[in-house]
Amino acid sequence: MTPEATARGAVALGDTSHRGRKKLRVWQQLHDAALRLTLTNGLADVTVQQICHEADVAPRTFFNYFQSKHDAALGLNLARALIGTPEPHPSPDDGVLDELCFVVARALTRIPNHTRTRALLARRPELKNAALLWTASLHTELVTLAERRTTPAAARLSALIVLAALVEFGHRPFPTPPDVSTAKEQLLRLVDELQAASQSLSSCN
Known part of the structure; x- marks a missing residue:
């Protein structure tokens, strides 16, 4: 099995079995070690072997959890697992953009070491x-979710708008880590800003 294949399915969120808790603990050890070493030394001077030594984990185990040392330092693959995880939306009558912002906000709030990751x-x-x-x-997962409620073309555009808001979210000095409701509202405000900016630019042409 390739590193990519194993990394994506290594940790099942919500798995409370002994094995599931152990996997999450190993994932956390590797992520913490990669984050500490990268903050201190820079990614170029950190190796997978060093990360595993710092985490007290066998090097052959690393690729069961992460695709690369970049992936381990950022720890975003655990949050990504939530994007495609079905969960009832608190407001099922909301529009597509609302739902996608909710799903992304839910994932954002599950990023471990959120404040340190932003730092x-x-x-x-690099x-x-x-x-x-x-x-x-995340685009494919968001499009798949949106297509349940709108046309493929509208789903693709909705996913792009929310992803653009997510990129801008990373540049804003929002309180961290936000709760799901706060993060969703922040994303929706950014969606509104992006749509307003697009309309303003269009009127200039």
Whole structure:
């Protein structure tokens, strides 16, 4: 099995079995170690072997949880697992953008070490591309969710708008970590800003 295949399914959120708790504990140890080492030394001077040594985990185990040292330092794959996880929306009559913002907000609030991860991105700009790639990777999952309620074309556009709001979310000095409701409202405000900016630019042409 490839590292990519194993990393995506290594940790099942909500698995309260002994094995599930153990997997989550190992995931957390590796992430904490990668985050500490990258904050201190920079990603270029950190190896997978060093991360595993710091976490007291066998090196062969690393790729069962993460695809790369970038992935381990950011710890975003656990949040991504929530994007496609079905859960009733608190307001089922809301529009597509509301639902997508809710789903993304729910994932954001589950990012471990949220404050330190933002500090890492601020101090180590070499990780920003990896964070943007993670954001872009959510597109398929969001489109699939949106297509349950609208046309494929509208679903793709809705997903792009919410992802653009998510990118801007990372640049704003919002309180961290926000709760789901707060994060959703922040994302919706950014969606409104983006739509207003788009209309303003269109009127200038």
